[in-house]
Amino acid sequence: MKHNRSIWLVISMLVLASMLLSACGPSATPTATAALKVGVILPTKNEPRWIQDETRFKDAFTQAGYDVQILFSDGDSAKEKANVESLISQGVKVIIFTPQDGTAAAAAAQEARDAGVKVISYDRLIRDTAAVDYYVTFDSVAVGEAQGQYLVDKATGTGNPLYLYAGAATDNNAFLFFEGAWNVLQPKIADGTFVIKNSSEAVGLQDKATLTRDEMSQIIGQVTTDWKFDVAKNLAEANLTAAPAADKGDVFILAPNDGTARAIADSFAADGDVTSYVVTGQDAEEPSVQYIIDGKQSMTVLKDVRTLVSDAIAAAVAYLEGGTPEKTATYNNGAIDVPAKPSVVVTVDQSNVQAAVIDSGYWPAADFTGLDTLGAPTAAPAAACEGDYVLVPKNLGNPYFDTGNNGAQEAATELGITVLYQGSATADATEQITLLNSLIAQSPCGLAISANDADALVPTGQAAMEAGIPVVTWDSAIAPDGRNFHINQAVLQDIGAIQIKMASDLAGPDGGDIAILSATSTAPNQNAWIEVMKQELTKPEYANLKLVETVYGDDDDTKSYNEAQALFTKYPNLKVIIAPTTVGIAASARAVTDADLIGKVSVTGLGTPNQMREYVKNGAAPQFALWNPADLGYLAVYAMHALATGEIKGEAGETFTAGRLGEYTIQDDPDLGLNVLLGLPFIYNADNIDDFNW
Numbered sequence: 001m002k003h004n005r006s007i008w009l010v011i012s013m014l015v016l017a018s019m020l021l022s023a024c025g026p027s028a029t030p031t032a033t034a035a036l037k038v039g040v041i042l043p044t045k046n047e048p049r050w051i052q053d054e055t056r057f058k059d060a061f062t063q064a065g066y067d068v069q070i071l072f073s074d075g076d077s078a079k080e081k082a083n084v085e086s087l088i089s090q091g092v093k094v095i096i097f098t099p100q101d102g103t104a105a106a107a108a109a110q111e112a113r114d115a116g117v118k119v120i121s122y123d124r125l126i127r128d129t130a131a132v133d134y135y136v137t138f139d140s141v142a143v144g145e146a147q148g149q150y151l152v153d154k155a156t157g158t159g160n161p162l163y164l165y166a167g168a169a170t171d172n173n174a175f176l177f178f179e180g181a182w183n184v185l186q187p188k189i190a191d192g193t194f195v196i197k198n199s200s201e202a203v204g205l206q207d208k209a210t211l212t213r214d215e216m217s218q219i220i221g222q223v224t225t226d227w228k229f230d231v232a233k234n235l236a237e238a239n240l241t242a243a244p245a246a247d248k249g250d251v252f253i254l255a256p257n258d259g260t261a262r263a264i265a266d267s268f269a270a271d272g273d274v275t276s277y278v279v280t281g282q283d284a285e286e287p288s289v290q291y292i293i294d295g296k297q298s299m300t301v302l303k304d305v306r307t308l309v310s311d312a313i314a315a316a317v318a319y320l321e322g323g324t325p326e327k328t329a330t331y332n333n334g335a336i337d338v339p340a341k342p343s344v345v346v347t348v349d350q351s352n353v354q355a356a357v358i359d360s361g362y363w364p365a366a367d368f369t370g371l372d373t374l375g376a377p378t379a380a381p382a383a384a385c386e387g388d389y390v391l392v393p394k395n396l397g398n399p400y401f402d403t404g405n406n407g408a409q410e411a412a413t414e415l416g417i418t419v420l421y422q423g424s425a426t427a428d429a430t431e432q433i434t435l436l437n438s439l440i441a442q443s444p445c446g447l448a449i450s451a452n453d454a455d456a457l458v459p460t461g462q463a464a465m466e467a468g469i470p471v472v473t474w475d476s477a478i479a480p481d482g483r484n485f486h487i488n489q490a491v492l493q494d495i496g497a498i499q500i501k502m503a504s505d506l507a508g509p510d511g512g513d514i515a516i517l518s519a520t521s522t523a524p525n526q527n528a529w530i531e532v533m534k535q536e537l538t539k540p541e542y543a544n545l546k547l548v549e550t551v552y553g554d555d556d557d558t559k560s561y562n563e564a565q566a567l568f569t570k571y572p573n574l575k576v577i578i579a580p581t582t583v584g585i586a587a588s589a590r591a592v593t594d595a596d597l598i599g600k601v602s603v604t605g606l607g608t609p610n611q612m613r614e615y616v617k618n619g620a621a622p623q624f625a626l627w628n629p630a631d632l633g634y635l636a637v638y639a640m641h642a643l644a645t646g647e648i649k650g651e652a653g654e655t656f657t658a659g660r661l662g663e664y665t666i667q668d669d670p671d672l673g674l675n676v677l678l679g680l681p682f683i684y685n686a687d688n689i690d691d692f693n694w
C-alpha cells in the first residue's frame with residue numbers, strides 16, 4: 001500500500017514536471033524520449049545496497065515514462081568525475097550524486113555547479129565544498145544509535161567482549177554511524193557492561209562521552225572495513241587470531257552495514273572459541289534479511305530506499321520547476337550547512353522482520369526461505385481495517401508536526417500500515433473541521449488529530465466516532481467528548497512549571513519583567529500551560545518575576561517576530577520572553593538577535609533543537625524545553641492502531657504496547673479526561689543541543 005502511494009507520488013510529480021518542461025506544450029503522457037534532465041551517480045555495483053537504489057530509481061523513473069541515466073563509479077573517484085562530466089555534456093539540469101569519497105567528489109560537484117547543474121548529495125554527503133545544493137539522507141546518527149542500542153539491549157551482566165568495526169573513512173556516513181553507536185555504547189563501556197577487544201584507540205578514548213572527528217578517525221583507522229567484504233573478513237579473522245579464548249565466548253559485534261556484517265559474522269561463527277554472537281548491520285539487504293531469518297545476523301537497520309528515492313526525485317523536480325526542495329535540517333559538510341531532509345530508520349530483527357520488511361512491501365516473501373519458521377512477530381498483527389490511517393497536525397509546513405510525522409511513519413512501517421499526513425495550510429479550527437469532514441467521508445481506519453480548538457472540534461470528533469472511526473488526539477486535545485483518548489506529551493503541570501523555572505534561571509537572582517508570547521489565543525494546550533505558569537508565579541520563590549503581558553503570534557513567524565519586537569519597545573526592562581510554541585520561540589530568539597539584545601533579553605519556552613541550535617549557541621535562548629515530537633507521533637499511531645484493531649476499547653486502565661516506547665496505560669484525569677502520558681519534558685541547552693538532530 002505504502003509502496004504504491006510513494007510510486008504514485010513520484011509519478012504525479014514527474015508528470016507535472018514534464019508537463020511544465022515539455023517544449024511542445026502540456027502533455028499528460030510524457031514519453032521516454034523526453035530530454036534528459038536528471039542523472040544519477042551511484043558508487044558501486046559490488047554491494048546489494050546500491051543495486052537496490054538503482055532498481056528503485058529505475059522503477060520510479062520508468063513508471064513515469066521519464067528518461068534518466070544511472071551511472072556507477074565502480075568505487076573510483078576518477079570514474080565518478082568522468083560520469084559527472086558525461087552527464088553535464090548531455091545537458092542534465094540536476095545530478096543526484098552518491099560520492100565514493102566525500103571529499104574527492106568536491107571537484108566534480110564544483111564542475112557541475114559551474115555548468116549551472118544542481119547537485120543533490122544522495123545518502124552520502126559531498127564534503128568541503130559549497131557546490132552542494134541539497135542532501136537527501138537517512139538520519140545516520142540514528143542508524144548508529146539503533147545498532148548500539150541493539151547490542152546494549154541484548155547484553156546482561158558485565159565484561160561482555162565487544163568488537164567494533166566501522167565503514168570507510170572516506171565516507172562521511174561512517175563517522176555519523178560511529179558517532180551514533182558511540183553515543184549509546186560508551187556509557188555501557190564506562191560502566192563495565194562491555195569491554196572493547198579489538199581497538200586500542202577506542203580503549204584509550206573509552207571514558208569520553210563525545211568524540212571529535214579526529215578522535216573518531218583514530219578509531220576508524222584501526223577498525224575500518226572500507227565498506228568491503230574482504231577487508232571486513234580479513235580484519236575479523238586477524239582480530240580473532242590475536243584474541244585469546246577468554247576474549248571470545250559470548251561476543252557482541254558492532255558491524256557497520258549488512259555486507260560487512262555477513263563477512264564478519266561468518267568469521268566469528270567459524271571460530272571454535274566463540275559460543276554466541278550478536279552482530280548488527282544496516283540496509284535490509286536481501287541476503288541479510290535471509291541471514292536474520294536463519295539466525296546468522298542479529299539485526300539490520302531498515303533504511304527505506306523508496307523514501308530516499310522519492311525525496312531525491314521530489315527535490316530534483318523542485319529544482320526543475322525553479323523551486324527549492326523541502327528542508328527539515330542542515331548538515332555541515334566542512335564548508336557550508338547543506339539543506340537536508342533526513343528520514344527515519346527502523347530496527348529489524350527476527351521479531352519484526354515479517355511486519356517491517358515483508359508486510360510493508362519492501363521485499364517480496366517469495367525471495368526468502370524459512371519465514372514460516374519464525375515465531376509470532378512481536379509487532380501487533382496487521383490491522384483488520386484495510387484502509388489508511390491519518391495523522392492530522394494543526395497545520396502543514398510546521399517542523400514540529402513534521403517531526404511528529406517522522407515518528408508516525410516509523411510506527412506505520414513497524415505495524416505494516418499506511419499513515420497519511422494531512423493538515424490545513426494554517427492553524428485554524430474552521431479549516432481543520434472542513435478537512436476532517438472530508439477525511440471522515442473517506443472512512444479512514446483511524447484519526448490522530450492535533451486540535452486547533454478544544455471545543456469547536458467536539459462535534460467533528462463525535463461524528464468520526466459515530467462513523468466507527470477511532471479518534472485519538474495528540475499534542476493538543478479535543479475536549480473529552482470529542483475523542484476516544486488524548487496522547488499527552490507531558491503533564492500539564494510539569495510543562496508550565498519548567499518554563500517558569502527556566503525563566504527564573506535566566507532572569508537571575510534579581511528577577512525582573514517577563515512576558516509570554518504564545519500561539520493563537522484559542523490554542524488549548526498553550527492556554528492551559530499559561531494558566532499553570534500564572535499559578536507558579538504566585539509561589540514565593542518567583543516573587544521577583546513580574547509577568548507584564550501575554551501576547552499572541554498566532555504560530556505565524558512574522559507576526560511572532562513583530563510581537564517580540566513590540567515587547568522590547570513597550571517594556572525596556574524586559575528580561576525574559578517565554579514562548580510556549582515552537583514558532584514563537586524561534587521568532588523571538590531571532591528578534592532578540594537582530595535587535596542586539598542578547599544578554600539583555602533571554603528567550604525560553606518550548607522549541608525544537610534544529611530550529612533553536614543557533615540561538616542556544618549565540619546566547620539568545622540559552623535553554624528551552626520540549627518532549628520528543630517524533631515519539632508523540634509514534635505513540636499516536638500505535639494508539640489509534642490499538643483502537644482500530646480492537647486490542648483496546650479506549651477505557652481507563654487498559655494497556656497497550658507502543659513498539660520501542662514500551663507499555664502504556666490509559667488514565668482518567670479529572671481535567672484532561674482519558675489520556676496516556678508520553679513522559680517528562682526535557683531541557684535542551686548548550687551542553688546537549690548537539691546530541692539532537694530534528
Ligand code: BGC
Nearest residue numbers: 049123124171173227257283
Ligand atoms: C550508506 C550505507 C551503505 C554504506 C556502504 C553508506 O554511506 O549509507 O547504506 O551500507 O555506505 O556502501
